[in-house]
Amino acid sequence: MNKRDVYLEDKPLQQALEEYLAHLAGVGGLDPGENEIIPVEEAAGRVTAVPVFARSSSPHYHASAMDGVAVCALDTFGASEATPKLLTMDENAVIVDTGDPIPPGCDAVIMIEDVHFIDEKTFEITSGAVPWQHMREIGEDVVATEMIVPANHRLRSFDLGGILAGGVTEIAVHPKPKVGLMPTGTELVQPGAELKPGDIIEYNTRVLGAMVAEWGGSPQRLEITADNYDALKERLQKAVEECDIVLINAGSSAGREDFTAQLIADLGRVLTHGVAIKPGKPVVLGEIQNKPVVGVPGYPVSAVLAADLFVKPVVYAKLGAVPPQREKSEAIVSRKIVSPMGTEEFIRVKLGKVGEKIVCTPISRGAGVIMSMVRADGMLRVSGLSEGYKAGQAVQVELMRPLEEVNETTVIIGSHDIALDVLANHLRKRFPSATLSSAHVGSLGGLNALKRGEAHCAGTHLLDEETGDYNVSYINRFLAGQSVVLVNLVHREQGLIVAPGNPHQIRGVDDLAAKRLNYVNRQRGAGTRILFDYKLKQNGIAPDVIQGYEREEYTHMAVAAAVASGSADAGMGIRAAALALELDFVPVVEERYDLCILGEYFNTPYIQRLLEVMAEPQFQQDVFSLGGYDLRDCGKIMYESRS
Ligand SMILES: Nc1nc2c(c(=O)[nH]1)N[C@H]1C(S)=C(S)[C@@H](COP(=O)(O)OP(=O)(O)OC[C@H]3O[C@@H](n4cnc5c(N)ncnc54)[C@H](O)[C@@H]3O)O[C@H]1N2
Ligand code: MOO
Numbered sequence: 348m349n350k351r352d353v354y355l356e357d358k359p360l361q362q363a364l365e366e367y368l369a370h371l372a373g374v375g376g377l378d379p380g381e382n383e384i385i386p387v388e389e390a391a392g393r394v395t396a397v398p399v400f401a402r403s404s405s406p407h408y409h410a411s412a413m414d415g416v417a418v419c420a421l422d423t424f425g426a427s428e429a430t431p432k433l434l435t436m437d438e439n440a441v442i443v444d445t446g447d448p449i450p451p452g453c454d455a456v457i458m459i460e461d462v463h464f465i466d467e468k469t470f471e472i473t474s475g476a477v478p479w480q481h482m483r484e485i486g487e488d489v490v491a492t493e494m495i496v497p498a499n500h501r502l503r504s505f506d507l508g509g510i511l512a513g514g515v516t517e518i519a520v521h522p523k524p525k526v527g528l529m530p531t532g533t534e535l536v537q538p539g540a541e542l543k544p545g546d547i548i549e550y551n552t553r554v555l556g557a558m559v560a561e562w563g564g565s566p567q568r569l570e571i572t573a574d575n576y577d578a579l580k581e582r583l584q585k586a587v588e589e590c591d592i593v594l595i596n597a598g599s600s601a602g603r604e605d606f607t608a609q610l611i612a613d614l615g616r617v618l619t620h621g622v623a624i625k626p627g628k629p630v631v632l633g634e635i636q637n638k639p640v641v642g643v644p645g646y647p648v649s650a651v652l653a654a655d656l657f658v659k660p661v662v663y664a665k666l667g668a669v670p671p672q673r674e675k676s677e678a679i680v681s682r683k684i685v686s687p688m689g690t691e692e693f694i695r696v697k698l699g700k701v702g703e704k705i706v707c708t709p710i711s712r713g714a715g716v717i718m719s720m721v722r723a724d725g726m727l728r729v730s731g732l733s734e735g736y737k738a739g740q741a742v743q744v745e746l747m748r749p750l751e752e753v754n755e756t757t758v759i760i761g762s763h764d765i766a767l768d769v770l771a772n773h774l775r776k777r778f779p780s781a782t783l784s785s786a787h788v789g790s791l792g793g794l795n796a797l798k799r800g801e802a803h804c805a806g807t808h809l810l811d812e813e814t815g816d817y818n819v820s821y822i823n824r825f826l827a828g829q830s831v832v833l834v835n836l837v838h839r840e841q842g843l844i845v846a847p848g849n850p851h852q853i854r855g856v857d858d859l860a861a862k863r864l865n866y867v868n869r870q871r872g873a874g875t876r877i878l879f880d881y882k883l884k885q886n887g888i889a890p891d892v893i894q895g896y897e898r899e900e901y902t903h904m905a906v907a908a909a910v911a912s913g914s915a916d917a918g919m920g921i922r923a924a925a926l927a928l929e930l931d932f933v934p935v936v937e938e939r940y941d942l943c944i945l946g947e948y949f950n951t952p953y954i955q956r957l958l959e960v961m962a963e964p965q966f967q968q969d970v971f972s973l974g975g976y977d978l979r980d981c982g983k984i985m986y987e988s989r990s
Contacts, residue, residue: 355600355601355620355621355628355629356619356620356621356622357621357622357623357628357689357690358619358621358622358623359622359623359691359731360622360623360624360656360691363619363622363632363657364656364657364660366618366619367618367619367632367639367657367661368660368661368664370618370634371634371639371661371664372664374634374637375637376634376637376638376639376661377639377661377664377665378665379396379521379522379524379665379666379667380521380522380524380591380665381522382396382397382519382520382521382522383396383519383520383521383522384517384518384519384520385517385518385520386516386517387507387510387511387515387516387517387518388507388511390502390507390510390518390520391502391503391504391506391507392501392502392563393501393502393520393521393523393563394499394500394502394520394521394563394666394667394668395496395497395498395499395502395518395520395521396498396499396519396520396521397498397519398494398495398496398497398498399494399495399496399510399513399515399518400492400493400494400495400513400515401489401490401491401492401493401494401495401512401513401514401515402491402513402514402515403489403491403513403514404485404486404488404489404490404491405486405487405488405489405512405513405514406483406484406485406486406487406488407485407486408448408449408485409448409449409482409483409484409485410446410447410448410449410482410483411443411444411446411447411448411449411456411481411482411483412445412456412481412482412483413445413456413458413459413481414443414444414445414458414459415442415443415456415457415458415459415460415461415462415481416434416436416440416441416442416443416456416457416459416462416470417440417441417442417443417449417450417453417455417456418434418439418440418453418454418455418456418457418476419439419452419453419454419455420454420455420475420476420478420480422434422439423455423457423472423474423475423476424475425475426472426473426474426475427473427474427475428473428474431471431472431473432471432472432475433465433469433470433471434469434470434471434472435468435469436467436468436469436470437468440470441453443456449482454478454479454482455476455477455478455479455480455481455482456476456480456481456482457472457476457480457481458481461473461474488512489509489512489513491513491514493513495509495510495513495515496509496510498667499521499666499667499668501563501666501668502520521665521666521667522591523563523564523565524563524564524565524591524592524661524662524665524666525564525565525567525589525590525591525592526555526559526564526565526566526567526590526591526592526593526594526658526662527567527569527586527587527589527590527592527593527594528555528556528559528566528567528568528569528594528596529552529569529572529582529583529586529593529594529595529596530549530551530552530568530569530570530571530572530596530597531571531572531573531574531579531596531597531598531606531607532547532549532571532573532574532597532598532645533573533574533604534546534547535547535548535549535571536548536549536571537549537571538550538553549571550647550717551596551597551643551645551647551650552566552568552569552594552596553568554647554650554651554717555594555596555643555650555651555654555658556568558651558654558655558658558659559658562659562662562663562670563662563663563666564592564662567589567590569582569586570582574598574604574606576606576609576610579595579598579606579610580610580613580614583595583610583611583614583635583640584614587614587615587635587636587638587640590638591638591639591665592638592639592640592641592658592661592662592665593635593638593639593640593641594640594641594642594643594654594658595607595610595611595631595640595641595642595643596643596645596650597643597644597645597650598642598645599620599629599630599631599642599643599644599645600629600644600645601629607631607642608620608631608633608642611631611633611634611635611640611642612633614635615633615634615635615636615640616634616635617631617632617633618632618633618634619631619632620632620642623689623690623691623731624652624656624690624691624692624693625687625690625691625692625693625714626644626646626648626649626652626693626714627644627649627652627653627656627693627714628644628649628690629642629644629649630642630643630644630649630653630656630657632657639658639661641653641654641657641658641661643658644714646714646715647714647715647716647717647720648695648713648714648715648716648717648719648720649714651720652693673726673745673746673747674745674746674750675743675744675745675746676698676705676725676743676744676746676750676753677705677741677742677743677744678696678698678704678705678706678707678725678727678741678742678743678744679704679705679706679707679739679740679741679742680707680727680737680738680739680740680741680742681706681707681708681738681796681799681801682708682709682738683735683736683737683738684709684727684729684735684736685734685735686729686733686734686735687734688731688732688733688734689731690731691728691729691730691731692712692728692729693726693727693728694709694712694726694727694728694729695709695710695711695712695719695720695722695723695725695726695727696708696709696710696723696724696725696726696727696744697710697723697724697758697784697786698724698725698744698746698748698753698756699724699753699756699757699758699784699802699803700753700754700756701758701800701801701802701803702800702947704800705744705753706758706800706801706802707725707727707742707744708760708786708801709727710722710723710786723747724746724747724748724752724753724756724784725744725745725746725747725748725753726744726745726747727742727744727745728745738799751780752780752782755780755781755782755952756781756782756783756784757774757781757782757783757784757803757804757953757954757956757957758784758786758801758802758803758804758953759783759784759785759786759793759802759803759804759805759806759942760785760786760788760792760793760796760797760801760802760805761787761788761789761790761792761793761794761796761802761805761806761807761943762787762789762790762793762805762806762807762808762873762874762875762940763785763787763806763901763902763903763904764806764808764836764837764839764903764921764940765903765904765921765923765924765927765973766836766837766839766923766940766970766973766976767783767785767806767836769966769969769970769973770783770836770957770960770961770966771783771785773960773963773965773966773969774956774957774960777956777959777960777963778956781952781956783957785806786802787901787902788872788901789869789870789871789872789873789874789876789901790805790806790807790808790809790818790821790872790873790874790877791809791821791825791872791873792872793805793806793807793943794807794821794822794825794826794943795825797826797829797831797943797945798825798826798829802945803944803945803948803951803953803954804942804943804944804945804948804954804957805942805943806836806940806941806942806943807821807874807940807941807942807943808874808875808878808938808939808940808941809821809874809877810874810877810878810881810938812881812884817938817939817941818833818939818941818943818985818986819833819985819986822943822986822988823988826988828990829945829946829988829990830945830946830947830988830989830990831943831944831945831946831987831988832943832944832946832949832984832986832987833941833942833943833944833984833985833986833987834941834942834944834958834961834982834983834984834985835939835940835941835942835980835981835982835983835985836940836941836942836961836981837940837970837976837977837978837981838937838938838939838940838976838977838978838979838980839921839922839923839937839938839940839975839976839977840921840922840932840934840936840937840975840976841875841878841919841920841921841934841935841936841937841938842919842920842922842925842932842933842934842935842936843855843856843859843917843918843932843933843935844906844907844910844917844918844919844920844924844925844930844931844932845910845916845917845925845930845931845932845933846910846911846913846916846930846931847929847930847931848931849931849933851864851916851917853916853917853933854933855886855933855935856879856882856883856886856888856935857886857888859888859893859916859917860886860888860892860893863894864894864916864917865894865895865914865915865916865917866893866894866895866896866898866915866916866917866918867895867898867900867906867909867910867914867915867917867918868893868895868896868897868898868899868900868918868919869899869900869901869906869918869919869920870899870900870901871899873901874938875903875919875920876919878919878935878936878938879919882935882936895915898915900918903920903921903923903924904924904927904928906918906919906920906924907920907924907925907927907928907930908928910925910928910930911928911929911930917933919935921975922934922974922975923973923974923975923976926973926974926975932975937977939980939985941985942957946987946988946989946990958982961981961982962981962982967981
């Protein structure tokens, strides 16, 4: 049998979902299952299977609502400042505290503050009591037999109070759908294992498990199964028997060992294999023994999206509900986004409020980049009917963080430095509501982002070859006429990041050419790239003599990672990046790394908070101990220009 299915469908998302839910509903695959009876105190987050009716009223007796004296209102009529009335304890008044039963014969409470004792037994009042004043009547809160919550209601903390107040101690809830999570792949190893080349840490089922729990299901993580058809079939069969829903992770596409669709077809039925979404395209929507079985693609972002789009509605449906919509916000696209027609694309974006508008900047679109989810503030959907967006276009973004957090975010776009991570961390510690969001597009990219009004500030280290000074001439050129303040963050060592022990005995840039070594470069517009070009020129070396000059990475850490992996012999970067990956470092220059701040934001909390943190000795110490940093000018204004 040819188990390799290379013909994936391209079904539109909405159609795939509707067809799937309709099919499942038809075969009973969305039925909730037998009710579970549980104590009310354990019921938060659970979903009621039947309405809950009050057994008793609350209060179930007339109760005093205040500390004071219970009286018969008739006895108090006519009391005023001019004609106070005297009442006698135990004859026509009884002392009560809040919550006490009202004694027979009484129908009102006078607050203790309004009572003037003449002696132990007698007191005076200067205004009459209205019948039922300061009393809580029987059933003021809950009336016996009334419905407290309907069926299919997800119980919140205070709902438990209402139910218990109504005299109910146990309730019937829908069982949590048991979702079997089946990781497959010979290459998978458990988190924490010693890693060999080719090993992949199995984390998808952990992520999926946390998602299932959030939706109200009960995740059941299964053992890793190798890519062996018979073993997979046996495991899947067992999982279907034991669970209400089964997710098979990976093996969904067209690889030689991608068996998921075939397995589901073999044991049940595949309704859809391939949906016009990106990431997540090879998702398999199927059913075995009337139970939903979904083949979730292996790439982590694809897995999260496929589960969110197709499994969440199934779990919710089994609990008698539809998933809540994510909150949305309007945002302005910072740069052109191109997306293929015919595919609904899900683009992870960073958000920040710069001036009056929320700016939306796309981050990595790779389906294998889980960090794109970690870093995302929102998700931008590009419909299959659209080719994307122009820079400056207004879009609706689904929020992955509360809008208040987005509004409190300082947006820094430009060159990357590890000190920014330390700054972000200290900022959050000192100001819990504040966030520093940094996007790494190189120094020139940062200045351009400032010009377009997409950031509050930019990290920049641009060497002026003529003057040997940093940043100022570039600011005057790229931000002419704009008011900016240039504040130093660090001086740092730039040099060549090389393998441990410096096996090629590299002493400087000239050795790269002389020894024909493999170099890894930074992208055009990066300050480090400009520095490298300057050093080549100084040494009279043409760029095309450098092997790997065209290979571009976007951050110091990515350059260090290329050297660590052995795919490059050297790359220019900061010492801290070399130290972080236990590599060696050949110093070339000390350079200045500044924050270029738009004048209009200088006196706002976005910037003042950063400056406060930069002045902290602990922040400076933490940056210093990364190695290769000098903080002698940290926080100092290096230059100011006015519009
Ligand atoms: N010729 C084609 N190749 C691929 C296609 C295609 O249409 N034609 N689709 C691509 C797309 S899109 C996706 S998405 C992936 C889906 O891959 P599979 O579901 O078959 O998964 P694997 O190939 O087994 O694994 C992919 C990748 O996922 C990571 N992975 C897998 N399991 C886990 C886990 N439990 N925890 C963490 N990470 C996991 C791992 O990095 C694998 O390398 O196929 C493309 N190929
Ligand atoms: O569907 Mo795949 O998830 O685009 O990478």
